Amino acid sequence: MGHAGPTSPLEPWPETVRWQPVSRDLIWVEVLxxxxxxxxxxxxxxxxxxxxxxxxxxxxxxxxxxxxxxxxFAIVRAVHAWGYAERDHDLLVRHGLLVRRLSIVPYARMQFVDVSAGPLERAFDLATVQLYTAAAASDARVPGLRPAEASRLRDRLTALGEDRAEGL
Structure with a gap:
């Protein structure tokens, strides 16, 4: 009855995952x-x-x-589509409306994690976490995070990445 993953390739958001939304203030940043x-x-x-x-x-x-x-209208819907989920071995990042995208970034593959905030983002107390891996196509970003959450996520991902890399 219950599915461990998506029900079809057209429904890429696994329902077994607890998604964290990005801040709705990102709507104002994008609209401005x-x-x-x-x-x-x-x-x-x-x-x-x-x-x-x-x-x-x-x-x-x-x-x-x-x-x-x-x-x-599209910006409002797009911000609601952003989300991320931390799992035991990887980070999931979802976004997109017309073309849905689900990025799965294994902690062991992360090379570094960057936190940035431009002037408009800082005005709304937001930051973006950017993940870099060896394969450029697997890089992912999570915009619209509060600075404290961005720092927490950066530190956690960095620690998990180092732990997993030591096991290789």
């Missing part, structure tokens, strides 16, 4: 990043439309505004 870029684009299109009066710029302005609104 989007707003900065969209603000420049919308202002440029609006000024160009006002100067030239050419209808195509008005159409592009409306299209950009609609796409920006859709992207905000």
């Amino acid at each position: 990043r989007l707003a900065a870029g969209m603000g420049v684009l919308l202002a440029g299109l609006g000024i160009t439309w006002a100067i030239t009066g050419y209808w195509l710029f008005g159409l592009l302005l409306a299209l950009a505004a609609v796409l920006g609104g859709w992207r905000v």
Whole structure:
């Protein structure tokens, strides 16, 4: 009756795992990043439309505004899709909506763990944990963590990685 893993390849989130969510404040960080870029684009299109009066710029302005609104909706859903789970021998990181991605990083394969926080992340008291392995394709990151949790995760993963590497 109970499955130990996913029920199909299209459902990659194992239900037997206790997923830790990322902070919902990551939504604000991502929306503000989007707003900065969209603000420049919308202002440029609006000024160009006002100067030239050419209808195509008005159409592009409306299209950009609609796409920006859709992207905000997608950001909210995407942040809710992020999660991570610590298991005995590996770390699981999930994310993605349209294309779901589940990264499984064995502790013994980790080369180093990095914690970073840009100015916008620091303004919202967030940090990102980046995991590096020998295979670049297996690198994973967990954004939207509180600094204390990011430090705890970094220290735990580093210790587990060293313990597992000694056994090789």
